[in-house]
Amino acid sequence: MDYFSSNFKLGILGGGQLGKMLLTETQKFDIQTFVLDPSEEAPARFGCNFFYNDSFLEHDVVYEFGKLVDLLTVEIENVNLDALEKLESEGKLVYPSPKTLRIIQNKGRQKDFYVEHNIPTAPHRRFVDLYHIQKAVENNELEIPFVWKSAQGGYDGTGVKIVRSTLDLINLPDVECLAEALVPFKNELAVIVARNPKGEVKTYPVVEMEFHPEANQVEYVLCPARVSKKVSSKAQEVALQVSKAFNHVGLLAVEMFLTEDDEILVNEVAPRPHNSGHFSIEASYTSQFEQHLRAILDLPLGNPESKVAGVMVNLVGDENFSGPVVYQNIDKILAIDGVTPHIYGKRETRPFRKMGHVTIVNEDMKEARKIAEEVKNSIRVISKPVELEQETE
Amino acid sequence: MDYFSSNFKLGILGGGQLGKMLLTETQKFDIQTFVLDPSEEAPARFGCNFFYNDSFLEHDVVYEFGKLVDLLTVEIENVNLDALEKLESEGKLVYPSPKTLRIIQNKGRQKDFYVEHNIPTAPHRRFVDLYHIQKAVENNELEIPFVWKSAQGGYDGTGVKIVRSTLDLINLPDVECLAEALVPFKNELAVIVARNPKGEVKTYPVVEMEFHPEANQVEYVLCPARVSKKVSSKAQEVALQVSKAFNHVGLLAVEMFLTEDDEILVNEVAPRPHNSGHFSIEASYTSQFEQHLRAILDLPLGNPESKVAGVMVNLVGDENFSGPVVYQNIDKILAIDGVTPHIYGKRETRPFRKMGHVTIVNEDMKEARKIAEEVKNSIRVISKPVELEQETE
Structure with a gap:
């Protein structure tokens, strides 16, 4: 096939x-692209050959869109799977496969899948609604504390709560959910595995998600992770096992916990390029986006x-600002060697909205990590004062 | 200023x-771009925010286009300078400046400029037309052999001829030209200098253009050049001197000869990202395109x-093929570590047309150079057989 x-x-x-970042690679290879997104202001609206401004949740929209192209991929899991299954059954190439997406879309089903495939993961139990999980606690079938997870729709830490008392149970939403054992862990790691239809497989080095000591937010993603060779080999092996179990085609980002006993437990996966792989644009021989393609x-x-070593810092909207975005002190960070900002192209900032990321590369990880902290402490994603906005518009 | x-x-x-490659960087920074090009099929037609399909040689087109934007740059020197000068005089930012472009557009004027600024360059003499250069040879004022260069419009080696006998003089075009001393040289080198309006300056490492032993064509661009530290320092110094002399803003690619006595002679410059800097996308901390921006x-x-070390191979159309392009054996080169093809997006190939390039990076230059040869010998830019074309259309 000629692409x-x-x-x-x-x-x-x-x-x-x-x-948007995938389109950088399709452009590099001059591959024609069709993008479907409900937002007129979607970051990927430029850079593709054809942009369709419509919903990827609507069956007929996805089906008709799929018929226009030779191969379909996703940059988000939450799409209409019935349409993708129909397209696949009619012979259209769809990677990742809708079967995998269906397992992943439901966190309970995803956890069951790991258990069925002997993939190490924290013990869990599924519940159809809030009543049943409350009942299980009441009957001492489920011990507090545990991690509550909404079965569907969680994103970037939403849909996850640590239940430490029966009081915490009251405020949970009434949705399908699961309870997961609260396993103390030292580190959150991630490994991206690429697999093509021929079955060729390549595994990226293990990355480490470093959390803010107080806020429960990933502050830095470091590649390579600061773990022993033994731990990183084990993490890569587990990730490979997950990729094989799914018979996955494309990228699979496997998020894992490293327990205090140096055990690896799979948390969840993303069947596509992932935030934990952004460092690869500057640091790797092959960026995760080129690899997915x-x-x-x-x-x-x-x-x-x-x-070289890489550290990634997410640029999220400051919690006190909403409106037309301004990146404060971006010139300061541009003056530091090895610092590359990526601005996603969202015109409006909102508290904690992902607006971009910054990659810091250096031959020395310690130096990269130090500069990352400098970057994190310099740049701020705020909004324009209203007066200024009126002047310039 | 917010960009x-x-x-x-x-x-x-x-x-x-x-x-097109500059747009990869404007996208990364989410900077709005307007592109003007006479071809509907221009490689940069996707990836910009607004594409204007019109001539950059027409005064009124360039002037009106310039009024739409806040800052103008070029990716080609041969544009309407009267319009740029008018825009600049009205306060529009134009980088590189039209003054520099006017000097560079005429190779005779460019050479005079080097002499005026004590920049080492091969001795030359300017002639208004063919008659006058023939006359000078006749009168023994100009010794054969010498290098004839058309004053305007030469590109990628066109407009340059070595005159070895009076017979060679007869077939030259009747245009403004110059005669340059034929200086034996060991190497062709290039240095890219970046300078911003504040006067901050950064110099890329020296690259080496390796020529095919028989055909007079650049085969490989190697970074770093395989020259002594002394030679590379001298080359960088001369390049800096040129950038300062022009008071240049943006990138300036300075092409140079290294003579057999290890002297550096400036050949010519390009006031923009340049073929000799393509390696930087994969090999450098900052790509030449991001640096220009x-x-x-x-x-x-x-x-x-x-x-890491980088070698660049140009992908030019095979001399025996014209028509819809096919990249033969591209899958073979993709299987080699550190190999990245860039396909420019020209649908039709023609003999020697620049269709793309391939970058090879490796920690070891010798290994990169070896792989580059493998790449060069594998990939071919040909056209589809006519039958196949009919089938697929």
Whole structure:
């Protein structure tokens, strides 16, 4: 199959920042792209060949969009799966497969899948609604504390609560959910595995998510993770096991806990390029976005190793600002060697909205980590004062 | 000034591959771009915010286009300078300045400029037309052999001829020209200098253009050049001297000869991202395209040093093929570690047309150079057989 400067058409469901960064690679290879996103202001609206401004949750929209292209991929899991299954049954190539997406979309089903495939994961129990989980606690079938997770729709830490007392149970939403054992862990790690339809597999180095000591937010993603060779080998092995279990095509980002006993437990997966792989644009021989493209197109996979150490800092909207975005002190961070901001192209900031990220690369991880802290403490994502806005508009 | 996700508008004259690769960086920073190019099929037609399909040689087109934007840059030198001068005189920011472009557009004027500024360059003499250069040879004022260069419009080696006998003189075009001493040289080198309006300057490592032993064509661009520390320091110094002499803003690629006596002679310059800097996308901390953007926007310049060694191979159309392009064996080169093809997005190949390039990076230059040869010998830019074309259309 010819992809390069040809009539081949790649469809992408979702036009967010992941779609936008994927388009950098389709442009590099001159592969025609069709993007579907409900937002007129989607970050990926430029850079694709055709932008369709409609919903990826509507069956008929996704089905008709899919018929326009030769191969479909996603940059978001929450899409209409019935349409994707219909397209796949009619012979359309869909990577990741709707079967995998269906397992992943429901966190309970996802956990069951790990258990069925002997993939290490924290013990869990599924509940159809709030009443049943409350009942289980009442009957001493479920011990407090535990981690409550909404089965569907959680994103970036929403849909997850630690239940430490029966009081915490009252305020939970009445949805399908699961209870997971609260396992003390030292580290959150992630490994991205790429697999193409031929079955070729490449595994990125293990990355470490470093959390803010107080706020429960990832502050830095570090590659390589500061763990022993033994731990990183084990983490890569587990990630490979997950990728094989799904018979996955494309990228699979596997998020894991490293317990206090150096055990690896799979937390959850994302079947696409992932925040934990953004460092790869600057640090790796093959960026995760190029790798995803190579994988779904059944091209040979690229070298996942790193040229230099990388640290990624998310740029999220300051909690006190909403409105037209301003990136304060961006010139200060640009003056530091090895610092690359990525601005996703969202015109409006909101508290904690993901507006961009900054990658810091250096031959020395310690130095990169130090600079990352400087970056984190310098740049602020705020909004324009209203007066200024009126002047310039 | 706010550039990131703001109302700031950058105009780019020319929508070729250089414009396209520049857009990767404007996208990364979410800077609004307007591109002007006469070809509907220009490689940069996607990736910009607004594409204007018109001539950059027409005064009124360039002038009106310039009025739409806040800052103008070029990805090609051969644009309407009267319009740029008018825009600049009216206060519009134009980088590189039309004054510099006017000097560079005429190779005779460019050479005079080097002499006036004590920049080492091969001795030359200017002639208004063919008659006068023939006359000078006749009168023994000009000794054969020498290098004949058309004063205007030469590109990628066209407009240059070595005159070895009076017979060679007969077939030359009747245009303004110059005669340059034929200096034996060991190497062709290039250095890219970035300078912002504040006067901050950064110099990329010296690269080496390796020529095919028989065909007079650059085969590989290597960074770093395989020359002594002394030679590379001298080359960087001369490049800096040229950048200062022009008071240049943006990138300036300075092409140089290294003579057999280890002297540096400036050949010519390009006031923009340049073929000799393509390696930087994969090999450098800051790619030449991001650096050009930082420079013209008066942002702090990025680190021009390399993470790894890089070799660049141009992908030019095979001399025996014309028509819809096919990249033969691209899957073979993708299977090699550290190999990244860039496909410019030209649908039709023609003999020697620049269709893309391939970058090879490696920790070891010898290994990179070896792989580059493998790449060069594998990939071919040909056209589809006519039958196949009919089938697929």
